[in-house]
Amino acid sequence: MPAPQALSLASDEELIEEFRNGDRERAAAQFVRRYQRFVYSVAYRYLGRHEDAQDAAQEVFLRAFEHLHRFQQRSTLRTWLYRITVRVALSMLRQRRRLQWMPLSQAFPEEEEPVAQTLTPEQVHERQEFEQYFLRLLSTLPEKQRETFVLRYFEGLSYEEISQMLGTSIGGLKANYFLAVRKIAAALLNGPYAEEFRRRLPQHRSNGAERTDI
Amino acid sequence: MEQSERTYSRAELEQLLADYAFGQLPPEEAQRVERSLKLYPDLAAEAELLRHVFARLDELEPMRSLEQRSRNLSVHVLQRWQREGARQHWRWVRLLLPAAGLGLLLWLGLRPPHPEPPLHHLPPSEPVQQAELLPETLPFSEGLLTFAQWSAGIPPVARPPGTALPVTLPAASAADSLWQTLLLELEALNVEAAAP
Structure with a gap:
């Protein structure tokens, strides 16, 4: 059985084109891998908790998939994702009202860290x-x-x-x-x-x- | 003096200082900043300080855990996307089932209890004409008689108000009491009719 072909789309334009008219799943996978750290870190800065940032980031990508075929490319993908992330994070903040009453020491609580091997x-x-x-x-x-x-x-x-x-x-x-x-x-x-x-x-x-x- | 040889003002330098210290300026602009900093030694010293402080910050990798925590995000997102995609296939069914159930309930609730007699047997103007001839209120037996007349195509007979019918209705105990009643009424009017 041939090994699955690695998809490496150099530019965002290629990625969008592949998502619209080509192999959607591969394009989606690359799309997430390319922007996951960015989206996660923006969400984390707003929400201050790992679990919330994970939820928000997943929601952001699902919304992006839903609307990517209509994306006009008037801004970059990163800018577009940033705006979606901020909207999602603010919406979650409004729902949970968590940070408003928290002192700063609790806004970024200590969480269990992934262990670095070295x-x-x-x-x-x-x-x-x-x-x-x-x-x-x-x-x-x-x-x-x-x-x-x-x-x-x-x-x-x-x-x-x-x-x-x-x-x-x-x-x-x-x-x-x-x-x-x-x-x-x-x-x-x-x-x-x-x-x-x-x-x-x-x-x-x-x-x-x-x-x-x- | 050429544009590239002009030195920056203090305000301009402050805007560029962080980028200069972190090596984020294009080479030409960095050289120009360097020339300009000779005029502002305090800013030159600050740029050096920033470079050292942030070099140490980079070594401590304060954003490292974000990188690690977001590493598996793509797996979760794609799994959820596939799950939700599968659910989309059933979305129409989920929407249509309640609608169909509601439609069925409405149909059962609103349909007439008995089917209407076929109207195509009647001339379109006649029921209207007959209805106009009916008095406002009729006792049951008189209404029954009028109906029988109308069914048999007999023109209604004007009856003086208060006149009793020529027959008395029998006790409606038998299964064919209605038909028998009709026959009696028709007989009283000298109309020939036969039971079906």
Whole structure:
């Protein structure tokens, strides 16, 4: 029996065409694999819980499959998915009203982490703690700054694409990005992990970091 | 001075500083920022600080678990999609069954209890004409008689009000009492009729 043919569609346009007129299941599988991390992380930033983010991400892809044949390509697939994800996440938030009454320490509760194979249990634990701290730190930023930072820094999107997603001018996004980066750096250098971050600074910077101009 | 040789203002540099520190600028723009930073040493120092802080942040991989947690998402999504796709095939059946049941109930509830006599035997104008000739209220036996006359094609006879019928209705105990009653009534009117 021949091995199943691997489908590698280079562009989103090819993927959409394959979904509409070709092998739908293969196109759908590639579509999800291409955007699953993106959709999941957006949902997680809004919902703050792994299970909720999973549910939301599944819902997003099912809605996308339902409407993909009508997708006009006026924006990129990623932008379109971002909008669906935000709508789904906000709808779930409205239904559950969970984060409204939660203190920030509970907005991103500690969850059981998938175990990384190459790390010792102590390292895994330390990273879990740092990740929880970092997510809480992100949640203290104003929403536009947080979204701009994550989409630019972690997702590597262009300002043009982020502008389409958030409906903010490119100048405004650059300002938001810089402000977010400044605040995060200041928090890391002055928070519970300050020692960790100062240790890596060049000597002449670490001495003056307390009175940092950030 | 060419556009590429012009240095950035402080406000412009601030907008580009993070991208410059993280290597997210195209080479030409990065060189221009570098030239401009010589005029603003505090911003140059800040760019260096940001580079180190975020390099350490990258090592700690604060988004790593998101990557791991979303890894199996495609499997769940595709399974759910297939399940829901299978359900779509039965969706019409699920919609039609209650509609059909409702239709059946309505038909049973609204249909007449007995079938109407076939109207095509009657001339279209006659029932109307006969109906117009009927008095407003009739005792049962008189109504029965009128009906019998109308059925036999006999023109109605004007009766003075209060006149008693020539026959008395028998006790309706026999199975053919209705027909017998009709015969008696017709006989009283000198109409010849035969039982079927």
